[in-house]
Amino acid sequence: xxxxxxxxxxxxxxxxxxxxxxxxxxxxxxxxxxxxxxxxxxxxxxxxxxxxxxxxxxxxxxxxxxxxxxxxxxxxxxxxxxxxxxxxxxxxxxxxxxxxxxxxxxxxxxxxxxxxxxxxxxxxxxxxxxxxxxxxxxxxxxxxxxxxxxxxxxxxxxxxxxxxxxxxxxxxxxxxxxxxxxxxxxxxxxxxxxxxxxxxxxxxxxxxxxxxxxxxxxxxxxxxxxxxxxxxxxxxxxxxxxxxxxxxxxxxxxxxxxxxxxxxxxxxxxxxxxxxxxxxxxxxxxxxxxxxxxxxxxxxxxxxxxxxxxxxxxxxxxxxxxxxxxxxxxxxxxxxxxxxxxxxxxxxxxxxxxxxxxxxxxxxxxxxxxxxxxxxxxxxxxxxxxxxxxxxxxxxxxxxxxxxxxxxxxxxxxxxxxxx
Amino acid sequence: xxxxxxxxxxxxxxxxxxxxxxxxxxxxxxxxxxxxxxxxxxxxxxxxxxxxxxxxxxxxxxxxxxxxxxxxxxxxxxxxxxxxxxxxxxxxxxxxxxxxxxxxxxxxxxxxxxxxxxxxxxxxxxxxxxxxxxxxxxxxxxxxxxxxxxxxxxxxxxxxxxxxxxxxxxxxxxxxxxxxxxxxxxxxxxxxxxxxx
Numbered sequence: 001x002x003x004x005x006x007x008x009x010x011x012x013x014x015x016x017x018x019x020x021x022x023x024x025x026x027x028x029x030x031x032x033x034x035x036x037x038x039x040x041x042x043x044x045x046x047x048x049x050x051x052x053x054x055x056x057x058x059x060x061x062x063x064x065x066x067x068x069x070x071x072x073x074x075x076x077x078x079x080x081x082x083x084x085x086x087x088x089x090x091x092x093x094x095x096x097x098x099x100x101x102x103x104x105x106x107x108x109x110x111x112x113x114x115x116x117x118x119x120x121x122x123x124x125x126x127x128x129x130x131x132x133x134x135x136x137x138x139x140x141x142x143x144x145x146x147x148x149x150x151x152x153x154x155x156x157x158x159x160x161x162x163x164x165x166x167x168x169x170x171x172x173x174x175x176x177x178x179x180x181x182x183x184x185x186x187x188x189x190x191x192x193x194x195x196x197x198x199x200x201x202x203x204x205x206x207x208x209x210x211x212x213x214x215x216x217x218x219x220x221x222x223x224x225x226x227x228x229x230x231x232x233x234x235x236x237x238x239x240x241x242x243x244x245x246x247x248x249x250x251x252x253x254x255x256x257x258x259x260x261x262x263x264x265x266x267x268x269x270x271x272x273x274x275x276x277x278x279x280x281x282x283x284x285x286x287x288x289x290x291x292x293x294x295x296x297x298x299x300x301x302x303x304x305x306x307x308x309x310x311x312x313x314x315x316x317x318x319x320x321x322x323x324x325x326x327x328x329x330x331x332x333x334x335x336x337x338x339x340x341x342x343x344x345x346x347x348x349x350x351x352x353x354x355x356x357x358x359x360x361x362x363x364x365x366x367x368x369x370x371x372x373x374x375x376x377x378x379x380x381x382x383x384x385x386x387x388x389x390x391x392x393x394x395x396x397x398x399x400x401x402x403x404x405x406x407x408x409x410x411x412x413x414x415x416x417x418x419x420x
Numbered sequence: 421x422x423x424x425x426x427x428x429x430x431x432x433x434x435x436x437x438x439x440x441x442x443x444x445x446x447x448x449x450x451x452x453x454x455x456x457x458x459x460x461x462x463x464x465x466x467x468x469x470x471x472x473x474x475x476x477x478x479x480x481x482x483x484x485x486x487x488x489x490x491x492x493x494x495x496x497x498x499x500x501x502x503x504x505x506x507x508x509x510x511x512x513x514x515x516x517x518x519x520x521x522x523x524x525x526x527x528x529x530x531x532x533x534x535x536x537x538x539x540x541x542x543x544x545x546x547x548x549x550x551x552x553x554x555x556x557x558x559x560x561x562x563x564x565x566x567x568x569x570x571x572x573x574x575x576x577x578x579x580x581x582x583x584x585x586x587x588x589x590x591x592x593x594x595x596x597x598x599x600x601x602x603x604x605x606x607x608x609x610x611x612x613x614x615x616x617x
Contacts, residue, residue: 013424089454118474125477128485132457135492139450147496154493161485 020113024102032252033064039320046324074241079142082238086140091239091246093133098253100126105260106180108270108304109279119180120172123261124165127216130250131157134218134225137247138235149234152331153225156215159338160222164212166346170205170353171195171265180261184269191273192366192373196266199360199368201353206266208346210315213258215338217251220323224331259315260308267311270304278303428469436462444516447505453491460484 037052040063044051056062078087103126104119106112116122131153138150174195175183187193195202215222226234236247263269271277279300286296329337439458446452460483467476 010424010427017424083448083451085451086454093457116473118477121481122473122477125480125485128481128489129457129461132484132488132492135489135496136450136454139492139496151493151496154489154496158486158489158493 024113025099028099028102028253028256029249031256032249033068035252035255035316035320036064036067036248037061038317039323042317042320043324046321068245071241071245076242077238077240079238081142083140083142086136087142087238088243090133090137090140091243091250093136094130094250095133095246095253097126097128097130097133098250098257100129101257102253104180105257106184106264106269107308108301109185109277110181111301111305112181115181116179118178120168120178120183120261120265123257124161124168127254127257128157128161130254133250134235134247137239138225141235141238143238145231145233145237146235149225149227149231149237152227153218153235155331156218156222156224156334156338159335160212160215160342163338163342163346164209164216166343166350167205167209167212168261168265170202170349171198173350173353173357174198174202180264180269184264184271185277187268188271188277191268191377192369194266194268194271194273196268197369197373197376199353199356199365200372201349201356202266203372205346205349205353206262208342208349209266210262210318212338212342212346213262214319214322215334217254217258217319219251219255219319221326221329222334223323223328224334227328229328255316255319256312259312259319262315263308263311270308272307425469429466432462432465432469436466447508449495449506450492453488453495456491457484457488460488 037060041051041059043049052060052063054060054063055066078084101123103113104116104122106115106119112119134153135150138146138148138153141147171183172178175186177183183195187195191197196206197203218225224234226236228234231237236244239247275281277300279297280292282300283292283294283297285293286299287293436459439455439462442455443452443459446455460479464476464479467473467479
């Protein structure tokens, strides 16, 4: 067996690469299906609706699958005025850009398709190719709406890439490496070891990064490239069927990727925040006579994967929450937010963290970390308690009548109004 | 054809070359940019295959994420009609062909003249080459990755060994210089427009 393996090295390597690619593809496509369902549910709940309820029982679990089948059987349309080659190429380039970032995204310690020493840099690089697919789609569609969408996308992406990359550099400076495995392992242990709490600059860099990442995924309030109120559907106006769904898969894939980066850089990666790193600890605990147990390592890393994915999902949920809460900005406001605010802020953060690393006494670090961590956890707990204990405010009518939601008899002053 | 690396190398090389030819032969600018995307991605793929991840990523970030996007963006902003085609004259073809052939001749001549490196030597060099993390550390002035040797530009009597040094400051100065140029360009463009109004 081993002889055959070593003599057919190319075959084995190729097969392994294909298996890894298929696993990642399955994850990206599967999470896109889940996210699209979640997006509709979140949108529904935030707008006081129910969201999908029909297909697949009470919660509409199968809505996305049904939509997927619908998209597959739709007619494949290419407008007469479109540049056929660019029109066909756009969706694939966009999806490949988003998908390729998963090559270097570790889901748990060393569980990554290709461990790169410049992992985060690679991810930023390949994610920038996604933009090109969208611009090609916008240009190749031969439609004014699509062209405007593509132009906005180009202007927005070229600008937002800069503060995003600068914010990514902040934890990289703290860790001293661009290897995502290494950065996440540096945050092992208590929650105060997460780079979010490392110093004031990393704390602010997280929020700046997340804003830029939301814009990078062209999510509302920065979704100027599609802006359905002005541009019909922006860059994908002319698309339908499977090609259109490729754009969606790219968008949700990129959302997970940027959230995963945020988790790895700032939120402790796959570390739980209160336990030691699980894969190495379990490998040592289950092993005997100084030998590390492979089973323990695998179990630990399995838990790590779950922790990492859940953390990234929470951030994806926040992106949805923001999308359905904030109104869309105007294009000049989007550019101003980036160039006048986010870019200077990220430059200051970069300089600040460098100064902090060099000039601030190392003994100050732990006190700051514990303090900031305590404040944040305290605020979170306090707001959770407030949410649970505050009775929900009922809507008050113009006539001053309360309890409009009650099923009781209609208040007399309201009854008068309605009978008129 | 003993390892996957070799197969991939030839596949990538062929793809890159064909796409590069397509860039030259396409008349439509944006289509040429799309072909250029595959050419550049192929070159960065070759870098990844050879273990130069940093160079490969930089290639993608700078050329695909920056230059190509700007090319298409420029076409979108300036084009009069729906799809822009370049009309290339015979003289331009001749000049470009001459330059290309001369470059090809120089490269192939230097390849033939210089001895191919021994495979053992190659492996040795690979094992001792610093990877990008060392480069990054030396950029920040940590570690001992700085090149050892003599300072250049000194008379022989005064030759001194290079001291380990950080490259962050020169790097930052270069990038700040670029930023100054960009801001200056933006300022000039803006001032001109205001006068016109």
